[in-house]
Amino acid sequence: MREPVDLRRQRILAAVRARGTARVRDLADELQVSVVTVRRDVEELTREGKLRRGHGIVRSTVPVPEVPAGDVADGDRVAVVVPERHTYLTETLHGARTVLEEAGLRFALHIAPQVAGAERPLVERALADGARGLLLAPRWRGRADEEGDYGWLAGLDVPTVLMERRPRPGSALHALDSVCSDHWYGAHLAVEHLVGLGHRRIVFATRDDSPTARTLRAAFAQIAAAHPLVEEWAWMLSSPEAGDEGPYAADETAEPSALLRKVGATAMVLHGDVDALMIVQRLAEEAVGVPQDCSVVAYDDVVAGLGTPPLTAVSPPKGEVGRVAADLLLRRLTDSRGTAVRRVELLPRLSVRGSTRAVDRPTG
Incomplete structure (x- = not known):
């Protein structure tokens, strides 16, 4: 793609x-x-x-703030580890950087390639280079990857904050500071927006290869199944390479237009932005107009507004996640009293654009 x-x-x-x-x-x-x-x-x-x-x-062209010589010791640095080719976390990264540099801390960025276990050697290198704290967003494409990292992450001896990652309750990382978007609420915003426009049959197309993707899939299923105005719904992968947790049923890997017809759906919620834009293009090739024939809500809102039409989108507070995570880390670095672990959730918002409209109801 x-x-x-x-x-x-x-x-x-x-x-x-x-x-x-x-x-x-x-x-x-x-x-x-x-x-x-x-x-x-x-x-x-x-x-x-x-x-x-x-x-x-x-x-x-934006100047990088310089730390005055002598104000910060050589070891006063924070390492940030994020996945390669993960545009969603770019705004999170900038939010964290602003807070850390204002506090006079040096900022070292490490990019984890798209292979299992890539974060561990980067973290070990950062610690060897003198990092005093860590901000981490492990890729965790599958549950096995996630659980395989619990042991060594729990054994880190420097303050660590997870960004957009919520470890499984009761796991070794349950008591680690973390900052996440409330993706259940984001799913709720998307469904309520479409239901409010009269849509009763909805297809959800999400990725299935990250903690956020898995959370969204579960949230959409729960919300749609319990909603009194949703008559029928279905879930599918947003792109063939978007899932690591298969096998998947035929409907879950079908062409979007075919599943829309089967469900009789008039709306779709699509995660993430690039996959959403590609699906809208594929719908156009099948003479399915957006929003004339199908309303579309994207999830992530990184580039959703650049589409034709611009896509209505749920926007997690990406920059704020980074800022709050950096604030938590600074607390850990400066507080010797051992304050309580914090698990922070921030609410997304909905930006309504040209890809959604009310359902046409027959008159007479």
């Missing part, structure tokens, strides 16, 4: 701003695109005044 140009440029901009400078070749490797493609994107971002180009180097 080819990544939209706007999304790729947003990721380039975020990566450069997070570091201050970056090599074009490194950016190409991280985004898994050609150097020529990155150069073309950088030229456009430079033309827009968002970046500055050098010989093989890209610089941010």
